[in-house]
Amino acid sequence: MIVRHDAGRRPGYPAAAAVFAVGMAGTTLPTPLYGLYRQELGFSELMVTVVFAVYAVGVIAVLLLAGNYSDRVGRRPVLFAALAFSALSAVCFLSEGGLPLLFAGRLLSGFSAGLFSGAATAAVLELAPEEKKSRAGFAAAAANMGGLGCGPLLAGILAQYAPWPLSLPFLAHLALLVVACVLVALLPETVDHPERWPRLTPQGVVVPSEARSVFGPSAFAAFAGFSLLGLSTAVTPAFVSGPLGVTNLAVTGAVVFSVFLGSTAGQSLTEKLGARRALPYGCFVLVAGLAMVAGSLVAELLPLLVAGALCGGLGQGLAFRAALTSVAAAAPAEHRGGTISTFFVVAYTGISLPVVGVGALTVALGLRGAGLTFTACVAVLASCTGVHLLRKPLPEQHGG
Structure with a gap:
């Protein structure tokens, strides 16, 4: 059963959409920086695409293993987990530890996106009043695609015009993640009687x-x-x-x-x-x-x-x-x-x-x-x- 607790006194669906956008921005943040990584680490264009594809592997794994997990434990715990994976991804990129950490950063980013896809979309829709359901549906879609688009835009501007091109974009995103965590803490839970970390039950392909x-x-x-x-x-x-x-x-x-x-x-x-x-x-x-x-x-x-x-x-x-x-x-x-x-x-x-x-x-x-x-x-x-x-x-x- 899905309900809204204290929805009138706590942040609503726009705040959930903002969290969604911040999370998805982190998944595309490295996009304009791949050329700099290639110069620094000396790998090929093929390796760039493999590094990118690792992200999709992470998303698919989460969708198959935990696509409906937020229905059971609640939206907020899964959103916190997604933000944590996003922060760990940023730390991997900040460490500049070579190709293995780039792979790790992209995989963690995929985990984050996979969790956000279900939990954040559901949270945005469930926090909206009935008369604003259609508007909330577009807000979720815009947060998803808008966040994905803002990641490369932010990273490109900072890398081109600010110092520390391989660090500052991820530091900026970590700051945004802190704000997103505060918003999630303030959001009402929309799942009634959530379970306490039940065992994962992979749902496979249906x-x-x-x-x-x-x-x-x-x-x-x-x-x-x-x-x-x-x-x-x-x-x-x-x-x-x-x-x-x-x-x-x-x-x-x-x-x-x-x-x-x-x-x-x-x-x-x-x-x-x-x-x-x-x-x-x-x-x-x-x-x-x-x-x-x-x-x-x-x-x-x-x-x-x-x-x-x-x-x-x-x-x-x-x-x-x-x-x-x-x-x-x-x-x-x-x-x-x-x-x-x-x-x-x-x-x-x-x-x-x-x-x-x-x-x-x-x-x-x-x-x-x-x-x-x-x-x-x-x-x-x-x-x-x-x-x-x-x-x-x-x-x-x-x-x-």
């Missing part, structure tokens, strides 16, 4: 038969969209400083921020369009964005890359929120949590495996060739998914 016809195309759309997010956060800094010749880290952070800005805007439009239309339209907008990204690599134009990032992010946001809405509506109530966790597992696989492929392709094709191959493959996947959804639209009751 897709009930009633949801499979909706889950398939929705998962493909999420995979394609998250592939673009993975490219943006793991490889875009190398694209910007390599083929485009821009070495300003603040610009790099702003380019990555534009993808998540577009995603937030796309998610805000999904409800107006309805999931049934937003899902195929989002796929086609994503394809247009990927075409612009590819064009920017050929023409070496930074404005075209930014336009592609915004457009691709818009399509990703449209398709992602529509896909999530559709999957949640299609799944029976007793399997809804597990089905949504499985959906996120597919999405985070999309953020990791294709990006590692790009890193491997750079060895044979160079950065530009790898980027063009990647955009072509993801565009084909998104196009096929969009065409399929136009020919066989989702059932009206699942599409909103």
Whole structure:
């Protein structure tokens, strides 16, 4: 049973959304700094993508092992645990102990994101009054994608214009985490009679038969969209400083921020369009964005890359929120949590495996060739998914 305790006298859903945003910002904070790590430690672009992919491994592991844990122990304990993992991740980066600690930092960051994905989203929704549920749903989506976008923007500005480029971004984030801990301590608990640290019960991969016809195309759309997010956060800094010749880290952070800005805007439009239309339209907008990204690599134009990032992010946001809405509506109530966790597992696989492929392709094709191959493959996947959804639209009751 979910209730709200003392909601009128304690911080509400905007405070929970702020905590969510701070936590997610930490997961993308290293994005504009990978070039500096490469100079300092001397590893390849392939290793950059592997370091990034470790993050997705952490997220997927938590989703499978503890995706519904906050339903049992309460939202606040899980939020505190997520903030602790985020702080430990920052400490790993601050220690500058070489590649092993970079891997450890990214893995801990993945644990943090996996815990935040369920607990923070639920807390934001549950703390909102009934008349503000829709606004709270967008607040959760905006906190998620907005936080992911603000991480590289903050790190890029601090690394470019302030001292200690490999330290100050993480010190700043630790300060924000302290504020977030205070907010969590003040938040009311929304789970009635929480258990006291019960044993973990891994839920595995769950897709009930009633949801499979909706889950398939929705998962493909999420995979394609998250592939673009993975490219943006793991490889875009190398694209910007390599083929485009821009070495300003603040610009790099702003380019990555534009993808998540577009995603937030796309998610805000999904409800107006309805999931049934937003899902195929989002796929086609994503394809247009990927075409612009590819064009920017050929023409070496930074404005075209930014336009592609915004457009691709818009399509990703449209398709992602529509896909999530559709999957949640299609799944029976007793399997809804597990089905949504499985959906996120597919999405985070999309953020990791294709990006590692790009890193491997750079060895044979160079950065530009790898980027063009990647955009072509993801565009084909998104196009096929969009065409399929136009020919066989989702059932009206699942599409909103």
